[in-house]
Amino acid sequence: MATTAKPVQGKIKRPNIPAAGIQVPGVSSFEQVDNELLATLKPSPKWFIGLGVAVAAMLVGASAWTFQIYWGLGNAGYVPPVMWGVYIITFVFWVGIGHAGTLISAILYLFRAGFRTTIYRASEAMTVFAVMTAGLFPIIHIGRPWKFFWLIPYPNWRLLFPQFKSPLLWDVFAISTYLTISATFLYLGLIPDFAVMRDKETNPIRKRIFAMLSLGWKNTDREWRHFAKMYMFLAAFSTPLVLSVHSVVSFDFAMALTPGWHTTIFPPYFVGGAIFSGFAMVWTILIPIRKWWNLEHYVTLNHLDATAKVVLFTSIMVGSGYLSEFFIAWFSGVAPEQEYFWNRVFGQWWWSAWILLLCNMIFPLSLFSQKLRRNPTWLWILSIIINIGMWYERFVIVVPSLSHEFEPWQWSTYMPSWIDMCFLVGSFGWFFMWFLLFIKQMPVIAIAEVKEIVPPKMLHDHGGHH
Amino acid sequence: MQGVLAVFPQLDAVCAAIKDLKAKKVPKVTVYSPTIQHEIDDAIDAPTSVVRVFTLIGASLGVTFGYWISIWCSQYWSLQVGGKAIASWIPYTIMGFEMFVMVGCLSTVAGMFINAGIPRLVTNFGFDKRFTHGDYGIWIETTPDKFAELESTLKAHGAVEVRGER
Numbered sequence: 001m002a003t004t005a006k007p008v009q010g011k012i013k014r015p016n017i018p019a020a021g022i023q024v025p026g027v028s029s030f031e032q033v034d035n036e037l038l039a040t041l042k043p044s045p046k047w048f049i050g051l052g053v054a055v056a057a058m059l060v061g062a063s064a065w066t067f068q069i070y071w072g073l074g075n076a077g078y079v080p081p082v083m084w085g086v087y088i089i090t091f092v093f094w095v096g097i098g099h100a101g102t103l104i105s106a107i108l109y110l111f112r113a114g115f116r117t118t119i120y121r122a123s124e125a126m127t128v129f130a131v132m133t134a135g136l137f138p139i140i141h142i143g144r145p146w147k148f149f150w151l152i153p154y155p156n157w158r159l160l161f162p163q164f165k166s167p168l169l170w171d172v173f174a175i176s177t178y179l180t181i182s183a184t185f186l187y188l189g190l191i192p193d194f195a196v197m198r199d200k201e202t203n204p205i206r207k208r209i210f211a212m213l214s215l216g217w218k219n220t221d222r223e224w225r226h227f228a229k230m231y232m233f234l235a236a237f238s239t240p241l242v243l244s245v246h247s248v249v250s251f252d253f254a255m256a257l258t259p260g261w262h263t264t265i266f267p268p269y270f271v272g273g274a275i276f277s278g279f280a281m282v283w284t285i286l287i288p289i290r291k292w293w294n295l296e297h298y299v300t301l302n303h304l305d306a307t308a309k310v311v312l313f314t315s316i317m318v319g320s321g322y323l324s325e326f327f328i329a330w331f332s333g334v335a336p337e338q339e340y341f342w343n344r345v346f347g348q349w350w351w352s353a354w355i356l357l358l359c360n361m362i363f364p365l366s367l368f369s370q371k372l373r374r375n376p377t378w379l380w381i382l383s384i385i386i387n388i389g390m391w392y393e394r395f396v397i398v399v400p401s402l403s404h405e406f407e408p409w410q411w412s413t414y415m416p417s418w419i420d421m422c423f424l425v426g427s428f429g430w431f432f433m434w435f436l437l438f439i440k441q442m443p444v445i446a447i448a449e450v451k452e453i454v455p456p457k458m459l460h461d462h463g464g465h466h
Numbered sequence: 467m468q469g470v471l472a473v474f475p476q477l478d479a480v481c482a483a484i485k486d487l488k489a490k491k492v493p494k495v496t497v498y499s500p501t502i503q504h505e506i507d508d509a510i511d512a513p514t515s516v517v518r519v520f521t522l523i524g525a526s527l528g529v530t531f532g533y534w535i536s537i538w539c540s541q542y543w544s545l546q547v548g549g550k551a552i553a554s555w556i557p558y559t560i561m562g563f564e565m566f567v568m569v570g571c572l573s574t575v576a577g578m579f580i581n582a583g584i585p586r587l588v589t590n591f592g593f594d595k596r597f598t599h600g601d602y603g604i605w606i607e608t609t610p611d612k613f614a615e616l617e618s619t620l621k622a623h624g625a626v627e628v629r630g631e632r
């Protein structure tokens with residue numbers, strides 16, 4: 001729901017709609033919204049090709065997992081002391097991707113940012129599938145995935161419980177809460193749209209499915225009143241949740257004494273990076289969708305411009321984090337820290353550090369140009385660059401630190417094995433498979449919310465309408 | 467259940483009808499709208515949703531459970547480290563916070579379901595498919611002897627269709 005404020009008494013006008021100059025001028029009626037957004041649910045050849053590629057990639061990952069379960073975790077590229085590799089890097093990468101959705105749907109909702117209305121559904125779905133992807137990696141990483149439930153404090157016959165002071169257990173709580181709340185938020189926002197689909201559907205089986213999913217929603221004033229209040233509370237809960245999840249993930253590193261990790265800057269730096277990469281992934285998926293399904297009058301250049309400003313801001317935030325780390329290492333006077341940061345940019349891992357600096361700090365500076373902020377092709381290319389950069393950011397955090405700790409005799413190297421790379425490919429396949437299936441079953445733009453910003457039909461012109 | 471159902475294509479027409487029905491003190495009026503419209507909220511002037519009470523109770527129980535489970539498990543299966551507290555409230559704040567959010571959110575959703583009356587099995591009575599697309603509606607639960615009077619009131623405000631359902 002786009003607005004939360006109490007209605008203004010007196011003359012009928014629509015003061016609470018977040019105008020901000022970012023509306024949908026190409027959309028003029030509720031019928032147009034229904035027809036155009038429901039038309040996106042018809043499968044096209046491009047969609048089938050995309051789904052085929054995603055399923056193939058997912059099968060690559062599934063095969064690698066089967067191989068690893070049979071032959072053991074030794075097939076991953078771990079070399080002591082680098083016992084965290086691609087699995088944890090990819091876990092943090094996908095958790096980060098999962099941040100933009102709830103940020104857009106919850107935080108921008110509370111701030112009444114008008115540009116969220118047409119992009120939040122795709123972002124929310126992206127969040128749920130990204131967190132589902134991320135959640136696989138700790139399970140893969142433990143080697144014996146069938147034992148993962150030991151992390152949950154369930155009643156058991158010996159009354160053995162997990163260590164609640166461990167950041168890894170904090171992750172379990174944070175990620176499972178985030179997944180539950182993100183999925184709940186996504187589903188609840190879909191209920192009014194399921195009702196639209198139920199009443200438009202002619203196929204009796206699909207109609208029955210939509211009837212069940214809509215829970216008998218009828219658009220009554222009573223439903224909307226409680227729904228709006230619930231939505232506001234969910235947004236209010238989700239706002240600190242978004243900020244906490246990646247903070248908790250950053251504690252996996254920051255609680256350790258390892259050089260490069262033991263720093264208080266990690267939580268804000270991780271959250272900024274997560275929002276940065278999440279918005280980039282929103283571009284990766286939304287720019288082709290708006291182009292191929294003719295939704296350019298819903299996700300307009302103004303929307304892209306607004307998101308580009310968020311990306312630019314978070315890029316500067318992340319860049320400041322990178323530079324602060326170097327400053328803190330120098331200022332601390334701690335030799336292993338200084339040695340580690342020197343090694344990061346001029347030593348063994350220089351190439352990965354420079355990839356991340358170029359991708360995350362330098363290329364996004366192009367967004368100071370309004371022309372480029374409004375160029376979808378450039379934004380899509382930049383989104384790929386940023387996502388590569390953000391994967392490397394996690395690589396730079398995990399691998400150089402572990403391979404270059406306090407004891408020089410222990411310094412080592414790391415090379416991902418083919419199994420690691422198959423899991424990385426498989427994670428993209430898994431994510432895009434779910435996303436592609438989602439966008440053909442459910443509207444990728446929220447129908448009920450778009451109607452909220454479309455001028456309603458009036459019997460008399462009251463002068464206050466958009 | 468029996469009553470009168472009216473269909474309005476225009477927002478201001480349905481708002482005017484609601485205000486008129488309120489002035490005439492007509493009870494059991496349900497308004498349909500394809501999306502949230504503040505003009506309708508304004509016309510109905512309904513009390514604030516009680517969903518917030520569910521939120522408060524759920525969030526309070528959640529935060530209590532989050533701290534309790536961590537402290538209880540630590541006390542029961544104590545991992546003793548010299549100089550460290552067995553149950554340490556600072557890291558347990560993470561569990562407290564996560565449970566605060568999780569249970570708070572889920573109880574808010576439960577509150578919405580209970581108060582909005584969903585899930586419901588029957589949607590076709592006192593309802594028209596047009597209400598999920600673009601039209602507004604008013605359903606008044608009443609006896610057949612009042613149908614004619616209500617029909618004339620609703621039509622006077624621009625209802626394009628008024629029908630009695632029983």
